[in-house]
Amino acid sequence: MTTAVATPAVPATHHARRKARVSKGRVTVNVVMVAMILYFLMPFWWLVVAATKNNDALFSTAALWFHSPGSIVDNLRQLFTYNDGEYLRWMGNTVVYAGVSGVGATAVATFAGYAFAKYRFPGRNLLFSSLLGAIMVPATALAIPTYLLLSKVALTDTMWAVILPSLLNPFGVYLVRVYVQDSLPDELLEAARVDGAGELRVLFNVALPTLKPALVTVLLFSMVGTWNNFFLPLVMLNNDKLFPLTVGLQSWYAGAMVQSGANALFTLVVVGSLVAILPLILAFLLLQRYWRGGLTVGSLK
Amino acid sequence: MSLLRQGSAAAAAAAPPDTPVRRGRGTVTAGRSAGPRTGRRSSRTRHQLMGLFLITPFTLLFLAFLVAPLGYAFWLSLRTSTLVGGDHFSWFANYQQAFTDHQFLSGLARVALFGVVQIPLMLGLALLGALLIDEVGSRLAKVFRMTLFMPYAVPAVIGALMWGFLYSPTFGPVQSLTHALGLGSVDLLSHSLMLTSLGNIVTWQWTGYNMIVLYAALQGLPREVYEAAKLDGAGPVQTALRIKIPMVSSALVLTLMFTIIGTLQFFTEPRVLRPIASSVITPDYTPNLYAYNLAFQYSEFNYSAAISFALGAVVFVGSYLFLFAARRRSGLK
Numbered sequence: 134m135t136t137a138v139a140t141p142a143v144p145a146t147h148h149a150r151r152k153a154r155v156s157k158g159r160v161t162v163n164v165v166m167v168a169m170i171l172y173f174l175m176p177f178w179w180l181v182v183a184a185t186k187n188n189d190a191l192f193s194t195a196a197l198w199f200h201s202p203g204s205i206v207d208n209l210r211q212l213f214t215y216n217d218g219e220y221l222r223w224m225g226n227t228v229v230y231a232g233v234s235g236v237g238a239t240a241v242a243t244f245a246g247y248a249f250a251k252y253r254f255p256g257r258n259l260l261f262s263s264l265l266g267a268i269m270v271p272a273t274a275l276a277i278p279t280y281l282l283l284s285k286v287a288l289t290d291t292m293w294a295v296i297l298p299s300l301l302n303p304f305g306v307y308l309v310r311v312y313v314q315d316s317l318p319d320e321l322l323e324a325a326r327v328d329g330a331g332e333l334r335v336l337f338n339v340a341l342p343t344l345k346p347a348l349v350t351v352l353l354f355s356m357v358g359t360w361n362n363f364f365l366p367l368v369m370l371n372n373d374k375l376f377p378l379t380v381g382l383q384s385w386y387a388g389a390m391v392q393s394g395a396n397a398l399f400t401l402v403v404v405g406s407l408v409a410i411l412p413l414i415l416a417f418l419l420l421q422r423y424w425r426g427g428l429t430v431g432s433l434k
Numbered sequence: 435m436s437l438l439r440q441g442s443a444a445a446a447a448a449a450p451p452d453t454p455v456r457r458g459r460g461t462v463t464a465g466r467s468a469g470p471r472t473g474r475r476s477s478r479t480r481h482q483l484m485g486l487f488l489i490t491p492f493t494l495l496f497l498a499f500l501v502a503p504l505g506y507a508f509w510l511s512l513r514t515s516t517l518v519g520g521d522h523f524s525w526f527a528n529y530q531q532a533f534t535d536h537q538f539l540s541g542l543a544r545v546a547l548f549g550v551v552q553i554p555l556m557l558g559l560a561l562l563g564a565l566l567i568d569e570v571g572s573r574l575a576k577v578f579r580m581t582l583f584m585p586y587a588v589p590a591v592i593g594a595l596m597w598g599f600l601y602s603p604t605f606g607p608v609q610s611l612t613h614a615l616g617l618g619s620v621d622l623l624s625h626s627l628m629l630t631s632l633g634n635i636v637t638w639q640w641t642g643y644n645m646i647v648l649y650a651a652l653q654g655l656p657r658e659v660y661e662a663a664k665l666d667g668a669g670p671v672q673t674a675l676r677i678k679i680p681m682v683s684s685a686l687v688l689t690l691m692f693t694i695i696g697t698l699q700f701f702t703e704p705r706v707l708r709p710i711a712s713s714v715i716t717p718d719y720t721p722n723l724y725a726y727n728l729a730f731q732y733s734e735f736n737y738s739a740a741i742s743f744a745l746g747a748v749v750f751v752g753s754y755l756f757l758f759a760a761r762r763r764s765g766l767k
Binding site: 158159162163165166167169170172173174175176177179180183191192193195196197240241242244245247248249251252253254255257260262263264265266267268269270271273274275277278279280281282285297298300301303306332333336357360361362363364367368378379380382383386387390391402403406409410413414416417418421424425 | 480481482484485486488489491492493495496498499500502503504506507510563566569570574575577578580581582583584585587588589590591592593595596597598599600604605606607610638641642646650670691692695696699701702705706708709710722725726729730735738739742743745746749750751752753754758
């Protein structure tokens, strides 16, 4: 800037031209960004708008704008009372599945990741190599084989059939391991041991407080993973009283199609979808840092 | 090996009572020199036991819900069960059947076609987005980042449900748009457009996730390199093409691999849209949908197990080899 003032004429116009080019580029960039934002937001906007409409308005009014009188209150009442309040039961199931699997998977992953990072034990290398392969195996590939196996021990169509397989979270183990290696020096653990702390004390009083961010990340990913899971509960469960929200909403949707036309179930699917994703969006907005924490490890290692 | 080490450690731990207590306590130097030695040995055993103790829950789950299902599926896949012949061992007959099965192969071809088009588009978009937010630090860029990532938090089922409504030929907004553009009615759920429509759902759901992964990799790069490039007269586009993209190539390969794996397992979106397009999305639309329907509609468990196992095992072995090579190169132990 100062040089432009000090040396007149030619450099100044050069500078201005360059600045114009940069700001033109900036405008293009901003237009691209705004267009993409609108596209990615559109389904959310539609969902919010559609949730305020009754069934007639859902099919007859402009899809992307509100229609008065709105009937969100009525829709919500219907949602929570339809078929003996099965939506609430599904929501309860989802909370149980996500909560138990999330906490369990996090505990298992923490112990295992810590052990991989700080202990040498027989079979360690073999197990860790298999872990790396296991991260890549998608849960969907295992669902049908797991169903076939669990049906042998009569565990299918129970809550355990959804919870137990969800406790295995190889990526969580990997994430904790990397985090322990990067942020928990051996000297710290050694100092606690010299002070007479047993191994468990070292883990709970020294390691865990340091690992808190990693644990929140693993918990978040495990819970959301189970909350969003569809294939596993679809395969495992027959009894609709045990359904999580994903399978339940899908069954409503399929049911609405079978009965064809302007079935009231469509409104319920829309409102039900909105209510189901609200906690996720909230968790997403409030816990941004932890989401990114998990993905950063995934990208760097 | 481990038994031997534990044995000698146990012997060392047992040693102190034999040595006279007086001597140990009396002579300070002797006590000091003996203490750490036996202490270190017994703590090594304790150390190993603690490691095993901590790893056991994971090991059990790993065996029960990864190794055992895959093993059992493999065993089932080697058998054939018929009403007439009963249940018998048939070696690789099921796999042979799969590779001549028109339904399985057409599903595989469909998923391959889907992947060849959708994956480069989505990853290209994700890379573009990542480069943009890495270059521009504005508030708009922050909103952009959050908005694109948000669909990742939405269950795939609900993503597909929403788009199913939006695609609706009777009242969806996409219809109004094509009418406004003078294109008339476009049936997004028709035979010819279904794969595109599914691709749009997957792109909407996963672009932001991949963008964040690539963005994180870009943020990890040393800034000095850009300064050097800037001094050499490189503009932002040149810097992106010649420096940034090559430097995040390993993150790109990783996202590519995860995306290919996910595409091979394609299931949720076609399954959810099936009720509104049952003539287009056939029970064999994707290999995974086919495996599901074989098991739960036709009770062909052995054949279904063969397809599931083939899909899972290919991924397991393939990615293991890939990671092994990548780990060697990056030096992560």
